[in-house]
Amino acid sequence: MxxxxxxxxxxxxxxxxxxxxxxxxxxxxxxxxxxxxxxxxxxxxxxxxxxxxxxxxxxxxxxxxxxxxxxxxxxxxxxxxxxxxxxxxxxxxxxxxxxxxxxxxxxxxxxxxxxxxxxxxxxxxxxxxxxxxxxxxxxxxxxxxxxxxxxxxxxxxxxxDLHDVHPHYGFDVHKGYSTTEHSAALTTHGPSPVHRWSYANVATAAAAHRARPPHPVVLTVAALENPSVPIRALSPYVGNNERSAAGxxxxxxxxxxxx
The missing domain is CATH 3.30.420.10 (Ribonuclease H-like superfamily/Ribonuclease H)
Known part of the structure; x- marks a missing residue:
């Protein structure tokens, strides 16, 4: 139109x-x-x-x-x-x-x-x-x-292209957004190097798999305030990123x- x-x-x-x-x-x-x-x-x-x-x-x-x-x-x-x-x-x-x-x-x-x-x-x-x-x-x-x-x-x-490298997650379908299928894949496989490890759902999956971030990570305030994110399990690999707070x-x- x-x-x-x-x-x-x-x-x-x-x-x-x-x-x-x-x-x-x-x-x-x-x-x-x-x-x-x-x-x-x-x-x-x-x-x-x-x-x-x-x-x-x-x-x-x-x-x-x-x-x-x-x-x-x-x-x-x-x-x-x-x-x-x-x-x-x-x-x-x-x-x-x-x-x-x-x-x-x-x-x-x-x-x-x-x-x-x-x-x-x-x-x-x-x-x-x-x-x-x-x-x-x-x-x-x-x-x-x-x-x-x-x-x-x-x-x-x-x-x-990332789906071809990491086919377990279904990136070709959900494009990296937090769908039910994506969340299930994170729970099963843990995060990949192209996930955003500062996000609460990814940090939680990483801790469950005892995975360490592939790069420096500064957690969002939302992640730090989320009781389901095991901060101690990720330390000292992460820090506090107030600049990305929702406010x-x-x-x-x-x-x-x-x-």
């Missing part, structure tokens, strides 16, 4: 005021407990609505539709970048810290500095251009939706709502 004027309107308004090019930024994999966090930035042509008729939030597209939109965005975008952040970095610095850092990296990786940046939901400091967070930006703004598709398709393909993430939420 061709989205209405509102979907392209914010970018168009910024372009008309000489504040373009406008880059949209979004991530995929924030809520997963295995695999990387992937962040993309994308600059679209303001007049491309008719040429990107299926473009919308990646989460509401089927896998086949996402692949079609991905190919079209890559073909039509004025500029784009995709950044992959490993589970090891997430474990060391926390998901929220790396989410924001990934957005900075993605914008910096564009071939030219944008005039304005629209991020999906989070305020991001340290960007090379003025920016504003847009609530549910992947549903509200075309360039953010395009970034969401680039990030999601890239990450899904990575998880398919920090909540404080950084905000921005414009486009509806």
């Amino acid at each position: 061709v989205r209405g004027d509102l979907f392209w309107g914010l970018q168009g308004a910024l372009d008309r005021r000489g504040l373009g090019p406008v880059a949209g930024v979004d991530e995929a994999g924030r809520g997963a407990c295995a695999g990387p966090l992937v962040v993309a930035a994308c600059v679209l042509r303001s007049g491309d609505a008719a040429r990107l008729p299926e473009l919308t939030d990646s989460k509401v597209l089927t896998a086949k539709a996402r692949d079609r939109v991905y190919d079209r965005v890559v073909q039509r975008a004025l500029d784009y970048s995709v950044i992959v952040i490993s589970a090891a970095e997430v474990d060391l610095f926390g998901i929220h810290v790396m989410n924001l850092e990934g957005m900075r990296r993605a914008v910096s990786a564009l071939r030219s500095t944008p005039g304005y940046v629209l991020t999906d939901g989070f305020r991001v400091s340290g960007l090379p251009a003025p920016s504003v967070p847009v609530i549910k930006g992947d549903k509200a703004v075309a360039c953010v939706a395009a970034a969401s598709v680039l990030a999601k398709v890239t990450r899904d393909r990575i998880m398919g 920090v993430a909540a404080e950084s939420r905000g921005g414009a709502r486009i509806s």
